[in-house]
Amino acid sequence: MPGRGAGPWAAEDAAYDVEAVRKDFPILERTLAGDHPLVYLDSANTSHKPRQVVEAIEQHYLQHNANVARAMHQLGAEASEAFELGRTKVAGFIGAPRREEVVFTKNASEALNLVARVLGDAGTVREGDEVVISEMEHHSNIVPWQLLTERTGATLRWFGVTDEGRLDLDDLDTLVTERTKVVSLTWVSNMLGTINPVERVIARAHEVGALVVIDGSQAVPQIPVDVSTLGADFVAFTGHKMVGPTGIGVLWGRYDLLASLPPFLGGGEMIETVTMERSTFAAPPHRFEAGTPPIAQSVGLGAAVDYLTTLGMENVAAHEQAITAYALERLQEVDGLTVVGPKEAVQRGGAISFTLDDVHPHDVAQLLDSRGVAVRAGHHCAKPAHQRFGVQSTTRASFYLYTTEAEVDALVDAIRHTQHYFGGR
Amino acid sequence: MPGRGAGPWAAEDAAYDVEAVRKDFPILERTLAGDHPLVYLDSANTSHKPRQVVEAIEQHYLQHNANVARAMHQLGAEASEAFELGRTKVAGFIGAPRREEVVFTKNASEALNLVARVLGDAGTVREGDEVVISEMEHHSNIVPWQLLTERTGATLRWFGVTDEGRLDLDDLDTLVTERTKVVSLTWVSNMLGTINPVERVIARAHEVGALVVIDGSQAVPQIPVDVSTLGADFVAFTGHKMVGPTGIGVLWGRYDLLASLPPFLGGGEMIETVTMERSTFAAPPHRFEAGTPPIAQSVGLGAAVDYLTTLGMENVAAHEQAITAYALERLQEVDGLTVVGPKEAVQRGGAISFTLDDVHPHDVAQLLDSRGVAVRAGHHCAKPAHQRFGVQSTTRASFYLYTTEAEVDALVDAIRHTQHYFGGR
């Protein structure tokens, strides 16, 4: 068997005890129909949750539940402290200079929409202005900008993608110009797996005075992130992809910038005062958190970043890198399999999309599933990227901190079985 | 002791075993500082969660977690089914003609903002048009309409409130006119406790062709609701106030209306197709649910409505009515205590706001808390209603399906203690 011990990644991986990690995830012990053990290779879609996260949520509901901010009683104080501690932990996890820079949303999509809406409402993006995104964006980082540019009469422009699946920066200087008001870019592609050189784009955007939004949905779960040195103006990400709960996302933004922007949703908690004539609004982050916030979800996300910190994000990243390298190697042994995206584990996250000659991705996923191997098939909310590569859909296997080489082997075996199934009858 | 067995409510209440209900809520067994048992009278702020709800969430995360809709593997099918079952249950609970009419949001505030935004984007509300709300609204049903009318140049008009704390409908016909495009009204006031005659307002609004939004945040938890006969166009409510989790709210809307409206947030799950030129959008409810939805929260909310249905919403309402009547009677025995809102338990929900001569509500709440009695003090996100009654803040006790008469007695004792504390030193 190739791989183990062969690549440069093996050394880093040695210290990381994936079997111990797996014990924290009871779902990984499940067997599925036909007695196949679950081989979960769909973590770019959503990650599983360790016991620690689920227990933190449970304890919160059963022992410390109350509404936050507005309650002055003891339970209210406990709940508020627990909720705001989640914010503090997230801020620490991404190196935010101030905890008030962490705005809780319902998911990454809301975070990206929030930025697009308020930049429109603030008049930052107007008719004739330009917004630049890339062909490899997730729909959640496309549609908000399409809607914004339609509403305002601004123009949406696109970075291309090279044949290898890398961001094409050849026309960086002609694409990002004085007319550009916002550049919004994914850090790690959920389809191609590419890790983009965001620093270069940020530098150019700031040269021309444009704001930079980074979609960190796939980055924050798998690589160490320090927003204090990144240089971006906003970073969006989502709890459920980083061993945290559903129902919570994060918008990080530079404090002074957040403080200069109008509110997004109106309601309880985001106001300073309300009169029948007009209302004034609270300072960030509360200005952007209308209504009862995701309280138990903040507690869960806090437990999630604790979990990741205990493992060490360097170790998580090294494991991701090692397992991706192993998978790229093993997958490319399969005849008729084409990886769509970078074929080497260099500047590459743990999502591998591929096509299989003569078998449609749905049929691949279905057959893999019949062997317990869970992958995703379709456009992965990245239709323009699929169009770029002339495919309507792909099959995607994606890895995370609990993925083993044995699972990659199971994937490869199941793919061969699939080829046989559709070819051999 | 007055009350028990004395009022007309006692009969209905007899069948309802509140002590058995309390056993489902472990938090109610807590003792607080100074060994005082918790007396939780802040349910209008947020309700507690029974074991059944928390366990459903836990089981989901640990055994069935996956992303929904886009996953074709077995876990994905389980998660999708569980998520959509939550929608089906909620639809059943409120009598929605179609399950597709239930849109999941992050809370009631988002639901109300969603309606306000898309009605603006759709051009339903334009310059010169009018939107009518009431002086007793929660900020979450005020600010979205202030922002909408500011953005569009429409005018915001207000129903008044009578001295008794009832909706003033004397000028219904002059307030709601051909110029009115939207009437948005709370069903049950979170401050005054008033249950509004929404049917009358709906009838008038429809006469002039206006849409009606009902803020059901306090109604759906405590009275049986049937949207199929209510006549409203939209109803908003929130999971955490109805023994459900935080991080989920509901917008119910008539299907044909929802189908005619543009999207709110853009992103994954809400699209039909995305190209670089333009995107088209999915049918309701998905059109309004961008990004990964509150999956585990839907499971939890489903368990919550199962719990309420098992108790029987008629019984819940009768208990609420009985306990409110008892509390109104007992509170009004206290010299120097003034109830702000209807003083009789007629068309009245279980929230009682009051002032105490010479003691500020914060100080009342603090003293009550020192005896384990949890109430809320402040403006309860209803500043205009407070202004209407010439008070800057009030103390509010609010009851729910687990509240006992003994807890009301503890409240009254603690209030007397407070008076003594601030008067007697």
Place this chain on the structure above:
Amino acid sequence: MADASQVDALYQEIILDHYKQKHGSGLRDPFESEVHHVNPTCGDEVTLRVHLDGGTVSDVSYDAVGCSISQASASVLNDLVVGKPVDDAFATLDAFQALMQGKGEVEPDEDVLEDGIAFAGVAQFPARVKCALLSWMAFKDATSQALTTQEDA
């Protein structure tokens, strides 16, 4: 819920045959209506044309991109409705839809559905039901449009 035997029930020989050799594939003239349907979950697409001759479906032509299930289903659709009265075609559609949405509890009628009974296994796979129905829904939509046009004319 999806072990090897169920997968075999899903991918019946008949389905794979239709997939490899699609009946009536391609877009043809004449036609009264053309629709484009998408399965937003997975991106499967079909462009479908209907040509009516009085009360008869005289052609259904299509260009479909998608999985074996969606392609085979378009091929079977073509077999089952072309040359039939619109009413019969709609009855067949209803029967097919009932089978798909029956969660495995609906017994297919071979007299009505012919090769379509091979899709019985799909009903066990909620995520695939949409694949099987894609071209049928497109057919329903296109035919309704064509009928409206006829009436208007």
Place this chain on the structure above:
Amino acid sequence: MADASQVDALYQEIILDHYKQKHGSGLRDPFESEVHHVNPTCGDEVTLRVHLDGGTVSDVSYDAVGCSISQASASVLNDLVVGKPVDDAFATLDAFQALMQGKGEVEPDEDVLEDGIAFAGVAQFPARVKCALLSWMAFKDATSQALTTQEDA
């Protein structure tokens, strides 16, 4: 965390006295700046004016609506800063703020804070810290504005 003894620590005699008899309450002329601050959580409000005379705080006048803590704190503020050089007043403000935000771990200096040390108990009640700081933050804001005006003039 909030039993009877802690509540007594919160509501010290001195605080209740200031609450009942506020020092320097009311809005007066002359003043260089006026601010209006609100505690969004609870709705407590203060309108506060500062009159500077060179480098000295010669008056702080205010109209406050709120709980005993917020009112007493405005009264103590008046005691502590009126007649003091701006720098000293700001140093007192820093000391008071440090005490409030010290979670009960900061030892108050009676020489600096005088009656203000009675607020030590507030630090144990996170929800009330904002009440105690409301008028102080308003004072900081108003004084900064007054200083800017002076510079501009």
